[in-house]
Amino acid sequence: MAAGGTLEEGTRGGFRATMAPYFRPRPIAALLLGISSGFPLALLLGTMTFWLAKVGIEKKTIGFAVGLTTPYTLKFLWAPLVDRLRLPLLTPLFGQRRAWLFLVQALLFVSVWMLGASQPELHIGAFAFWAIVTAFLGATQDIIIDAYRIEILPEDELAHGTANNQFGYRLGAFLAGVGTIAIASPEGLGLGWAMAYGLTGFCVLPGALAALWVGRGLHDHVVRDEAWQGIGRWLETTLVGPFREFLARRGALLILLFVLVYKLGDAMGQAMLNPMIVELGFSDTEFIAINKVIGFWGLILGTALSAPLLAWLGMGRALFVSGMLMMLSNLTFAMLASQGHSTLWLTIAVATEQVTSGLGLTIFVTYLSGLSSLAYTATQFALLSSLAGVGRTWLAAPAGLLAEGLGWVGFWVMTAVVAIPGMLLLWILWKKGFVVASVREARAMAEAPHDDEAPAAAAPAAR
Template sequence: MSEAVARRGFGAAMAPYLRPRPFAAFLLGISSGFPLTLLLGTMTFWLAKVGIDKKTIGFAIGLTTPYTLKFLWAPLIDRIRLPVLANLVGQRRAWLFLVQALLFVSVWMLGASQPELHLGVFAFWAIVTAFLSATQDIVIDAYRIEILPDDELAHGTATNQFGYRTGNFIAGVGTIAVASSEGLGLGWGLGYGLTSLCLIPAAIAALWMGPGLHEQTVRRGGRGWFTDTVVSPFREFFRRRGALLILLFVLVYKLGDAMGQGMLNPMIVELGFSDTEFLAINKVVGLWGLLIGTALGAPFLAWLGMGRALFVSGVLMMLSNATFAILAMQGHSPTWLFIAVATEQVTSGIGLTVFATYLSGLANLAYTATQFALLSSFAVVGRTWLSTPSGYVAEEFGWVGFWIVTMIVALPGLILLWVLWRRGFVVEQARQPTAEEGTSPPQKLTP
């Protein structure tokens, strides 16, 4: 009997994956995920291939700074209605279609920039692409949260992360396969350009789902445009207990993982792996690890609760970096590359789903775009500015020492999580908008 109950429980936990809105969240994730990989993983691989040194590659990650600042213009995305287009398709979708059109152009220009010859031109288009991609994320994150009801939030976030990782996979493996001389050999310009077609899935999802469920709720008046647009979203968040501690936790939780991801591809190039070896392992191991890790995300939350899920997934992501340290010790070892990639994909799939669900739960639906942009901006500061010295760390300590350092810098996030837990600060805020700011009842950290 207990086995039957367990099977029914597992089936019930997995069933929401098949509903329309979580699937739409998957499509949104594809379009959201691919630009960042073009600006990080694929970019660092490209720069290493054309002879750019590790230190420059490390600081090139700083070109994604717009991701850390997007909360500054998120209130405008939340509030300003685009003439004509917003009346036709709604606020969120109007911004989505406009930004996607501009992003399509910038990705093509980035791919054609030839960094080995024109590093300044490359940097310009990287920044433009990062700005437009960050703006697309503002829209997609708000739209995703608004179209998902509470009982589908965890599963919709999981499918969104699966879509995000699928976009990562296409932009990483797919772009390199198109561009590399060991693949189709069509060059980086066409590789980047074809990858920009990943914008289409989000457009399809938006046309399919229609306007966000809460678009009318967020249009509040009577207190002045500036107050309603800029002041209220931040004031509502910072009035919560433990708000500053939560932001600090968001800032450092994935720092070790971010440092590792920024320098992974340069290490693979330096260890002598061919493009064919890199692509083959990522095609098979990376894809299946992605499927397994992301699919486990929502049940992982259901079984452990938010607090334990954050802690366990944080420990798993930290330990996965140890496999890359072993790979660095082994040198050119396809077996250890296989093990390291598999471990990283599964643990990151779980961790990203848990963390994204956590951030989604903190965003009040009255100010979805602004508050989620604030939280996710803090989350990516570690990936950009705090991880930019990663090239110097790798240069100073070697690859084995570098991966050990990434494990050490993951510890503060776990310590802060323990502090949050002990103090009983808010982890999940009620998502529904309220008549008055700050009146939604906070929930404690789920044990």
């Protein structure tokens, strides 16, 4: 603090300095990209499970319907093509990332309209088909946006840009959840599910506008440099290189296992949250109002706290603290289940979940972003986020059966217990030096040459 300044002035100055990076152009663009990235999966998870419960589909079927989002767990398979395959006309005009983004968003807009019109209570086959198409296009959009976000954010803006991106992601999910339900519900606008899903499809627009605003990603020069290489070299660079480079790192398998199970308890809870809300007798109006007021501001708070928490604690401690808080949020839903139709406990549970989930997901994605080499951004981030999706999609698929067998209270306690292996793996990674103190060190580890014979002491120190 400058001489003669007051403590209050110093506090205000420090707060402004902490918050200022959130409002820079590229972090704001990351927020807009996040809105477009966040809405498709929300339509296929929270909103879809609410919809299916409302039309009388049983819990165990709803649990396994989450498997329709399988493309999110397999997106690493086609991420290399998105990374390197040039689109005629579009790539020369817009660049690699934006060309793919605009094409996929146009197709995604159509598929969301068709999904909303599918009437699952009458035509479950058509519903499943359009859900899978939407999941494939939504996962492909994630590949593009994740890579583009990492490439457009300079290192000193990566944590704040990632936080903004996750806020946008959660905002997109909020619009696709609460917003879509409000449009469809007779207690809201009453326009029905087809119109509600169709209107939500316009959430592709913020990401498209951000891409037009920011311009080409850093990856475009790589694609141009490889344009005249032979097919063998292209396949080597596209299909083999990203996976070989990552797996050659020390601790690669432990890191992949950690990514797989870290958010498993949270994923199992999310799969069955809306069916429980319906079963406990909450009206659409109660659900929408609590999510709109409490949930939205909880989301803002949790996401905004993530970058300062990372700067204060370092990556390892931040992952541990956010993981413990997500476990705590699941126990608040156990309390809600024990109380039954209690608006007080629904408010407490929603507030806790939104704050802790916004905090935890942002920190987790920042960790994954730091692990992705800039040479293979789309493919490596897709590999890591796909593994996280396996926990959400298939390991969490039996959640409906477990809810039926354990009851709601037992189910939510079980989701907290399921989170323990992820915390233990985090402790092991931390002790071995594979969870570094900052994004800078993570990026240095990702970009450095790998030597399988290097001693353990060569790894960056964890905080």
